[in-house]
Amino acid sequence: MKSKEFLLHNARQFGTLFGLFVLVILLWILTPHFLTISNLLNVAQQTSINAIIAVGMTFVIITAGIDLSVGSIMAFSGVVLASALDAGLPLPLALLIGLAIGMACGLFNGLLITYGHLPPFISTLGMMSVARGAALLYTRGRPISGFGENFRSLATGEIIGLPAPVIIMIFIYIIAHFVLTRTKLGRYTYAIGGNEEAAVLSGINVKFFKTMVYGLCGMLSGLAAIILTARLNSAQPIAGIMYELDAIAATVIGGTSLMGGEGRIVGTLIGALIMGVLRNGLNLLGISSFIQQIVIGSVIIIAVLIDMVLKRHKK
Amino acid sequence: MIVKQSKSAEKDPVLEMRNIRKTFPGVVALDDVNFTLLSGEVHILLGENGAGKSTLVKILSGAYQKSGGNIVLFGKDVEIKNPRQAQQLGISIIYQEFNLISQLSAAENIFLGREFLLSPTIIDQKRILDSAQSLLNDLGVNIDARQLVGELGVAQQQMVEVAKALSLNAKILIMDEPTSALTKNEIIELFAIIRKLKNRGVSVIYISHRLEELSEIGDRITVLRDGKYIGTHQISEMTQHDLIRMMVNRELKEQFPKQKQQIGDEILRIERLNRQGSLNNINFTLYRGEILGVAGLLGSGRTELARAIFGADKIDSGMIYVDGKLQIINKPRNAINLDIGYLSEDRKAEGLVLDLSVQSNICLASLGRFSKFGVVSNKQEKDAASEYVKDLRIKTPGLNQKVLFLSGGNQQKVVVSKWLCSNAKVLIFDEPTRGIDVGSKVEIYQLMNRLTAEGAAIMMISSELPEILGMSNRVMIMREGSIAGIYDTDNVTQEKILQNALGAA
Ligand SMILES: Nc1ncnc2c1ncn2[C@@H]1O[C@H](COP(=O)(O)OP(=O)(O)OP(=O)(O)O)[C@@H](O)[C@H]1O
Ligand SMILES: [Mg+2]
Numbered sequence: 125m126k127s128k129e130f131l132l133h134n135a136r137q138f139g140t141l142f143g144l145f146v147l148v149i150l151l152w153i154l155t156p157h158f159l160t161i162s163n164l165l166n167v168a169q170q171t172s173i174n175a176i177i178a179v180g181m182t183f184v185i186i187t188a189g190i191d192l193s194v195g196s197i198m199a200f201s202g203v204v205l206a207s208a209l210d211a212g213l214p215l216p217l218a219l220l221i222g223l224a225i226g227m228a229c230g231l232f233n234g235l236l237i238t239y240g241h242l243p244p245f246i247s248t249l250g251m252m253s254v255a256r257g258a259a260l261l262y263t264r265g266r267p268i269s270g271f272g273e274n275f276r277s278l279a280t281g282e283i284i285g286l287p288a289p290v291i292i293m294i295f296i297y298i299i300a301h302f303v304l305t306r307t308k309l310g311r312y313t314y315a316i317g318g319n320e321e322a323a324v325l326s327g328i329n330v331k332f333f334k335t336m337v338y339g340l341c342g343m344l345s346g347l348a349a350i351i352l353t354a355r356l357n358s359a360q361p362i363a364g365i366m367y368e369l370d371a372i373a374a375t376v377i378g379g380t381s382l383m384g385g386e387g388r389i390v391g392t393l394i395g396a397l398i399m400g401v402l403r404n405g406l407n408l409l410g411i412s413s414f415i416q417q418i419v420i421g422s423v424i425i426i427a428v429l430i431d432m433v434l435k436r437h438k439k
Numbered sequence: 440m441i442v443k444q445s446k447s448a449e450k451d452p453v454l455e456m457r458n459i460r461k462t463f464p465g466v467v468a469l470d471d472v473n474f475t476l477l478s479g480e481v482h483i484l485l486g487e488n489g490a491g492k493s494t495l496v497k498i499l500s501g502a503y504q505k506s507g508g509n510i511v512l513f514g515k516d517v518e519i520k521n522p523r524q525a526q527q528l529g530i531s532i533i534y535q536e537f538n539l540i541s542q543l544s545a546a547e548n549i550f551l552g553r554e555f556l557l558s559p560t561i562i563d564q565k566r567i568l569d570s571a572q573s574l575l576n577d578l579g580v581n582i583d584a585r586q587l588v589g590e591l592g593v594a595q596q597q598m599v600e601v602a603k604a605l606s607l608n609a610k611i612l613i614m615d616e617p618t619s620a621l622t623k624n625e626i627i628e629l630f631a632i633i634r635k636l637k638n639r640g641v642s643v644i645y646i647s648h649r650l651e652e653l654s655e656i657g658d659r660i661t662v663l664r665d666g667k668y669i670g671t672h673q674i675s676e677m678t679q680h681d682l683i684r685m686m687v688n689r690e691l692k693e694q695f696p697k698q699k700q701q702i703g704d705e706i707l708r709i710e711r712l713n714r715q716g717s718l719n720n721i722n723f724t725l726y727r728g729e730i731l732g733v734a735g736l737l738g739s740g741r742t743e744l745a746r747a748i749f750g751a752d753k754i755d756s757g758m759i760y761v762d763g764k765l766q767i768i769n770k771p772r773n774a775i776n777l778d779i780g781y782l783s784e785d786r787k788a789e790g791l792v793l794d795l796s797v798q799s800n801i802c803l804a805s806l807g808r809f810s811k812f813g814v815v816s817n818k819q820e821k822d823a824a825s826e827y828v829k830d831l832r833i834k835t836p837g838l839n840q841k842v843l844f845l846s847g848g849n850q851q852k853v854v855v856s857k858w859l860c861s862n863a864k865v866l867i868f869d870e871p872t873r874g875i876d877v878g879s880k881v882e883i884y885q886l887m888n889r890l891t892a893e894g895a896a897i898m899m900i901s902s903e904l905p906e907i908l909g910m911s912n913r914v915m916i917m918r919e920g921s922i923a924g925i926y927d928t929d930n931v932t933q934e935k936i937l938q939n940a941l942g943a944a
Contacts, residue, residue, distance in 0.1 A: 307813045308806050311795075315803060318792035325751060325789055326804040326857070327775030385794040 136379040136431070140394045143427065147398060151405040157243055165287060171400030172289040173348045175393060177367060178374040179300045180230075180341030182392045185375050186304075187337055188317040189244035193233060193251035194345045194371055195364035200259040200348035202224040206268035206359035215274055222353075223346040229255055230342015234335030252368070259361040269358035279355035289351045293359025296344070301389045313337055317384025373420075374399050377427040398423070450477040451644050454499075454512055454611060460507035461494050461666075463844065465836035468494040471724050472508075472668045476611065481633060481643040483653050483674065485686055486663035488848025489834030492646045495663070495874055496613045500532040500646075513610075532613040533605035535620075535847065535874070536787060537596050540783045541589030546571030547587050549603045574602040576630055592737065594625035595843035601632060603633045612636060613644045616847065618652060619873050622737050622902055623937075630656050648848070648876050651905075662686055687878040694877065695909025696884055700891045702912065703727030705763065707779075707865050707896065709748065712757030717743040718920045721757070725865065725896045730887060731902040732911030732928070734936050741900045742784055742918040745867045749774045749781040761865070775804065778865030782854060784870045784900075790854035793843040797835050798824040800842050800853050804861040827856035833880050848874045852883075859886055866890065870901045884910055918942050 151158040172346025177194050184191045205222030213221070229251060236247035281288040304310035312333045317321040323330050348367075353359045378395030402423060406416045454476040461469040469491045476482050476532040484492045489655050495505040499510070499651050501522040508518050512528060519525050525532075540549050549571045555563040571584040580598045588596060597617060604612050618626050633643055633656060645657060653660065654674050662669040662685045669685055712718060718740050725731055735741045746752040748759060750768040759766050761777045775780070783789040791800055801824040802809055809819045824838050831852045835845055842853055851874050858866055872880045887897055887910065901907050907914055907928075914931055916923045916939040923939045 306815055306817070308810050308815060309813060311799060311803075311806060311815060314795055314799075318794040319788075321789050322792050323803075325749075325771050325781065325783060327772045328803075329772055385792065417584045 127409070134322060134388075134390075137388055137391050137394065139430075140378055140391055140427075143268045143280040144394055144398050144401065147401055151408070152400065154407070155305070155408045158405060163408075165290070167285045167397075167400050167404045168293075170404065171396050172293040173352055174367065174370045174374060175293050175396035176296055176344050176348045176351070177339070178371040178378075178392045178396050179296055179389065180344035181299075181368075181371040181375045182378070182380050182387055182389060183313055183337045183371070184244070184341050185380050186313050186317045186381060186384060186387045187255050187334055188320075188382075189237065189334070190248065190340070190372070190382075191230075191233065191338065191341050192245070192248040192368045193255055194341065194348075195367035196252045196255035196259065197229045197342050197345040198349045198352065198364040198367060199359075199361055200229065200262070202353045202359040202363055203259050203268060203361050205265045205346075205349060206271070206353055209271050209275060210268055215272075218275075219350060222350050223343050226346020226349065227339050227343035229237040230345070231335055231339040233342065234338030238331035238334050238337065247255070255439070256361075263359075263361045265361060267358050267360045271357055272355070276354050276357055279351055289355070290428070292347070292351065295394050296347070297389060304389050309333060309336065314385055317386075319385070339408065370399060373424045377424060379431065398427075445589065450479065452476060452511075455477050455511040456495070456499070456508065457511070458508040459495065459498065459505055459510075461498060461503065462506050465840075466844075468666050469498075469505075469663075470666045472663065472666070474668075475671070476642050476644060477659075478642055479637050479640050480658040481637060481645055481656055483657040483660040483684060484644060484646045484663065485653070485660055486669075487665075487686055487834075488852070488879055489665075489846040489872075490663040490686075491666040492663060493615055493846060496532060496615060496644060496646065497529055499525065499611075500613060502532075517930075526607050526609075529608060529610035530613070531607050531609035531611070533597065533600045533604065533615065533617060535616045537600055539588045539596055542587065544585050544587055544741060545575070545582055545591065545599045545602075546584035548599055549574065549584075549606055553606075567570055570606070571602065574606055575599075578602060578605070578635070579848060580628070580632070593620045594622070594628070594737075596785070597621070597629070598632070601636075605636075609641060611642050611644065613646075615646045616648065616874055617645070618647055618649060625737075626652065648874065649903075650682060650877060653682070657744075664688060683877055686876070689878075691881065693889045694881065695906070696881060696888065697910050697914075698888045698892070700728035700888075702729050703894060706726070706761070707748075708758075708760040708763075710758040710760070712744075712759070713755045714743065714747055714752065715755050716920075718747060718754075721922060723915060723922060723925060725898060727864075727894045727896055728891045729912040730891060730897045730899055730910055732907035732914045733898060734902075734904065734907050734914055734916060735868060735917035735923075736942050737902070739917040739940065741917050742869055744783055744917070745869050745898070745900060749779060749867060751781065775861070775863070778862070778864040779867070780804065780858040780861045780865070781867045782858045782869055782871055784873065786873075790857070791842050791850060794841055796839045797828065797833065797842055797845070797853055798838040801827055801856045801860055804857055823860055824856075827852075827860060830886060831856060832879060848876055848879065851875050852879060855883055859890065864895050865898070866895060867898045867900070870902065871899065872906065873900070874901070880906075904936060907936070908933065916940050 157163055181191060201222045204225045205218055208218040208221045233251050234249050236242045236243050278288055283291055312328050315328060316330055316334060320330060352363060375392050375393035376382065377398055380391065386395030402420060406419060452475045457475040457806055459469050459472045470494060486492050494503060498505045501519045501524055502862055510519065517528060546568045550567050555566040557563045568584055575582050575584055578598060578601060580597060582595050588599060617629060621629060636643060647653065657674045659671060661671045661672045664686065705724050705725055706727045709721055709723055712721040721744060733741050747754045750770045750773050798820055802820045806815060809816050821838060833852045834849050842850055855871055872883060891897060899911060911928050913925055914936060915925045916927055916936055918940055
């Protein structure tokens with residue numbers, strides 16, 4: 125009974141997992157290179173940045189919102205962080221600044237949406253442009269490169285054979301899962317997305333929690349900026365263009381409903397892995413980047429299509 | 440009316456549903472149910488919350504697919520695959536939540552998807568309008584077909600739905616709890632229309648929890664319990680007592696178990712409260728341990744008053760004292776912090792988060808109490824929720840079931856639980872027993888008694904006068920945004936309340 129309930133409750137997640145599984149088998153058959161430890165670690169590492177941004181996106185989308193500014197916020201956080209490191213600030217302080225910039229941009233999004241009553245699409249579309257412009261202005265359009273070993277080890281380091289970004293990603297997913305399932309913030313995130321009016325009438329401080337969710341999303345973009353900057357040993361003001369789309373795709377493939385009120389963090393992880401595995405596999409197969417775009421776009425559409433059909437058939 | 444009785448044996452069945460079965464994950468909603476509908480009869484479906492009534496009619500209307508059994512319509516075996524097909528077969532359904540588009544006119548709604556055309560692309564507005572108007576006139580209702588549906592009252596919207604069903608040439612009309620949101624006069628009008636439909640040979644399947652109206656409108660009755668078929672009878676041969684016993688399979692002591700509590704100190708006082716266009720100069724006091732019934736017609740300002748006190752709507756002027764202290768309530772959160780709770784009348788739009796579980800919904804307004812440093816204690820939550828599921832007999836396969844999948848009445852029990860659980864000291868209940876079966880009502884009343892015994896005060900807005908008279912200590916009657924009178928329940932009758940509410944006193 126208990127395990128049956130568990131299966132029922134997580135049917136959607138198992139479906140996505142099955143999709144990932146099929147994909148992996150397929151690539152295993154098609155290319156011997158795919159299922160090697162080193163390649164899999166490579167995939168995990170490449171996935172980590174999108175996966176971390178997608179966590180914030182999942183929260184936002186569960187509130188029935190959207191955040192188009194994550195890529196720009198990441199670029200802006202990255203260049204400010206880089207300049208802080210460049211100026212010789214202590215590493216922890218520089219990291220904190222990177223996170224704080226991301227969070228501040230996110231909170232600003234949140235305030236525009238809650239107190240300014242702007243639709244999330246519009247306010248984050250604006251922020252997308254503003255943060256990008258700020259990043260370019262701040263660096264006069266040039267990348268900032270060359271950092272100390274300590275900082276770079278955030279991307280290059282390993283613990284028990286796992287690359288640091290993968291460890292960070294796992295850590296973030298565990299926390300995010302806990303927050304979403306066990307805390308007030310998590311519960312209210314669902315309640316706001318499911319029925320905002322009912323949430324208000326239940327005495328939930330909807331404006332506060334919604335603002336927090338956008339702040340969280342911004343902060344995770346800041347975290348992604350840290351990893352990306354460390355990996356490339358360089359902060360680019362034009363980094364992260366179109367990252368919002370990958371994050372949204374991972375979230376939606378993972379079963380989070382754009383209508384809000386529904387979604388699981390585990391689903392998003394699987395969604396991000398599907399995106400990562402697909403990219404990696406297409407590269408290994410030597411498929412041109414033009415065709416890659418077509419394939420990835422199609423996968424997104426098909427995944428959501430299957431979801432819709434299944435939902436309708438549940439009746 | 441008298442002529443038709445006992446002749447049903449000669450009538451032909453228009454519909455036979457045999458051995459119908461329907462399962463959902465973890466739930467058997469219908470188990471071997473039989474149902475026969477005769478031509479021109481009003482057939483009542485009765486049963487407790489979650490008995491399977493709505494499921495049965497949704498199978499007919501094509502909203503759900505049956506898992507087993509067969510349907511014979513006008514002597515032919517049919518499979519009803521979707522709502523459109525049901526319409527073509529002459530089956531129309533009016534759900535409790537209407538399927539109308541509020542930005543369109545009554546006429547446009549009635550002919551939505553079946554517009555008359557002048558040419559392949561151009562709509563014949565005039566013909567739509569004329570046909571709609573004549574349908575409405577035929578029904579004898581006073582609605583201008585040009586009016587936007589959003590501007591119509593609940594009862595009028597329902598008439599638009601009926602007109603739509605007629606325009607579809609419905610031979611079978613299904614009404615799922617049509618009267619739960621109607622006032623007494625509107626119910627009388629609705630019944631007149633149902634009789635008209637009967638005379639035209641339309642068969643009606645009618646679901647309601649209001650036992651007192653069943654014998655007035657119904658010919659035969661079928662009772663379901665726990666998804667099983669219990670029996671079908673001539674309604675004239677059944678007493679209310681019989682019906683209740685068939686329905687709940689146990690004795691029901693009293694419908695209104697009112698216990699007189701010790702009335703305590705003042706807990707809430709409202710002075711000179713005004714809100715432009717809906718409330719004017721409201722003054723009253725609520726005492727610990729009492730239930731104050733609030734009566735009035737639809738639109739008399741009862742809900743507006745509740746929302747104003749709760750901070751859901753802004754007030755223009757006035758003072759709210761809680762425990763004798765003047766308080767400013769700008770938003771619901773302020774009110775909840777002062778231990779005021781508000782159960783809104785519209786559970787779907789304002790009460791429930793349908794995608795959340797039963798447990799999460801019950802605890803939604805109490806999470807502060809169940810959490811430390813922002814982390815919710817699953818155990819405390821579970822304990823609280825399972826207590827209400829047990830006390831109110833909420834029918835659900837588990838605490839983790841999404842509220843979306845509960846029956847209407849069970850959803851209502853969940854919202855009621857949310858406020859019972861909130862530890863509020865002042866509870867404003869707006870139509871708390873809407874859609875709830877007779878047995879469960881008693882359980883809700885008992886919980887209300889328990890709360891008042893513990894010193895809480897309840898303001899109960901209700902359109903059911905027996906409930907107001909049966910449960911409250913005092914009755915407050917509202918008319919056109921003002922208080923028309925406050926009486927001790929012992930000194931007031933239904934007639935007096937109605938006179939006050941209508942302004943004929
Ligand atoms: N879509 C669904 N998914 C899962 N369970 C469902 C679904 N719809 C109904 N049920 C279950 O089927 C049972 C019958 O529900 P139904 O809505 O038919 O009850 P009802 O007799 O109309 O009750 P009420 O008087 O409360 O409206 C209930 O236990 C309900 O939880
Ligand atoms: Mg029902």
